[in-house]
Amino acid sequence: MKTNRKHMLAMAATFAAAGTMIPQGVSAQETINVTVLSGYTDRTAWIKNLKDFWMPEVNARLAETGNYKLNYTEAFGTVVKPRGEFEGVQRGIGQVGLVVTAFHTDKVPLSSVSYVTPFVSVDLGVTSRINDELTFSIPEMREGWEKFNLEFLGHMGAIKSYNVLSTDPIDNLDDFEGIKVSGAGLNLRWLEGLGATGVPTALPNFYQEVSSGVSDALVGWADVVGAFKLCEAAPHFLSADMGAVSNFALVANKPWFEGLPEEVQNAIREVTPLYGDRLAEVTTAGDAKGRQACVDQGGTIHELSADLRQEWADTLPNIAQEWAQAAEGNGLPGTQVLKAYMDLMREADQPIARHWDRN
Known part of the structure; x- marks a missing residue:
């Protein structure tokens, strides 16, 4: 039986059109x-x-x-x-x-409240x-x-707690005197009063800066040690629990x-x-894996004592209230944010070494 070519094309067009039709009640994604x-x-x-x-x-x-x-x-x-x-x-x-x-x-600036409240x-x-x-x-x-x-x-x-990685061991707070420390910016204020000089930078630059002598140490955290091989450059890991x-x-x-x-x-x-x-x-x-990675890279973990952690927190100027007052000067509720943050931390029963909204 012969089939008319025009008839076949017409049928194909009909089926093609039917294939693109969406059943009633069904929406296209x-x-x-x-x-x-x-x-x-x-x-x-x-x-x-x-x-x-x-x-x-x-x-x-x-x-x-x-x-x-x-x-x-x-x-x-x-x-x-x-x-x-x-x-x-x-x-x-x-x-x-x-x-x-x-x-x-x-x-x-108000999103940075956790950066001005270390040891909380x-x-x-x-x-x-x-x-x-x-x-x-x-x-x-x-x-x-x-x-x-x-x-x-x-x-x-992605920072459970900041710590310090250095080329030479830091056994007490006096060891910070005169060294250069790389950090992300705000966390460098956590070194004020210790005699160190902050070098503002970003994580991808930490290894190069320390290994080349631009810095003697860095403020970092354990979870990135493995990926960025930080303990190869700064083999002394000071576990200080400076804060998340x-x-x-x-x-x-x-x-x-x-x-x-x-x-x-x-x-x-x-x-x-x-x-x-x-x-x-x-x-x-x-965090635990990063500490092990540091050891695997030839590093050593040094634990800061609870007394030295408290002394460090007490030594700092009140960077949180300075931050709050600066925000107030720009018409922002810095004092309200700081107090609310600390109140919530107290309600959460956190190991607060310093109540930044009070002293």
């Missing part, structure tokens, strides 16, 4: 493109968990209804350098980014959750981000975020604190 950026690569715990947990978990929430899906472009260690995340998201180079708050104290807590989860509670309850803290075109999503941290900090904020480009369907906004907001909790757990587990 909308794909939303989003570039997630950081100056750091997934060698770091914070980016690895952003990539392996936050990104797929948001889509898992969205998959429950099937209405939306985020199509991610990973821009880790590529389109911006460390410190460039703030401006990258602000300008829309990326829609979501992980910002190191210590690098932007001139723009969002070594519980990273508690520290980050308290900072979040403050940000969502004190309008000025959120508004600090919004005026730069950024939607604040949540605080999190919520050093990151996950932010979104505000116009982009406001243009998202409410369901997508809610999924992002729901997953962000879970990412913070997960990062705290991973970092805490990584």
Whole structure:
């Protein structure tokens, strides 16, 4: 039997059209493109968990209804350098980014309260959750981000506790006299009164600066020792329990975020604190691994006594109240933020060596 060619083409067109039809009552899934950026690569715990947990978990929430899906472009260690995340998201180079708050104290100073309150807590989860509670309850803290075109999503941290790694052993506080110490900026104030000179820099530069003699030591944390081989350059690890900090904020480009369907906004907001909790757990587990990595790299762990930790805390000028007063001078509720932070820490029964809002 012969089949008319025109008839076959017509049938094919009909079937093709039918294949693209969506049954009544079923909606097409909308794909939303989003570039997630950081100056750091997934060698770091914070980016690895952003990539392996936050990104797929948001889509898992969205998959429950099937209405939306985020199509991610990973821009880790590529389109911006460390410190460039703030401006990258602000300008829309990326829609979501992980910002190191210590690098932007001139723009969002109130987010740095954990950086001016050392020797208060070594519980990273508690520290980050308290900072979040403050940000969502004190309008000025959120508004600090919004005026730069950024939607604040949540605080999190990858530093269980700052410690000091040095080329020569530090056995007592007098050993800080005259040495140069690399650090991220605000944490260098934790050395005031000890006679050390701070060298502001970023984590990727620590190894080179210490090994080349630019610095004699660095303020670092155990979880990154393995990845960055810090104990090869600074083999003496002073375990000082200087304190945890919520050093990151996950932010979104505000116009982009406001243009998202409410369901997508809610999924992002729901997953962000879970990412913070997960990062705290991973970092805490990584602390022990990092100390072992230091030993494996030829380093030695030195424990600072509780008496010397207390003496260190007492020796410092009241950097927290100075910070609060500076914020007040700029029309920001620094004193309110400091008191609320310390009140919440006291409620959480943290091992506070100094009550910064009191003395």
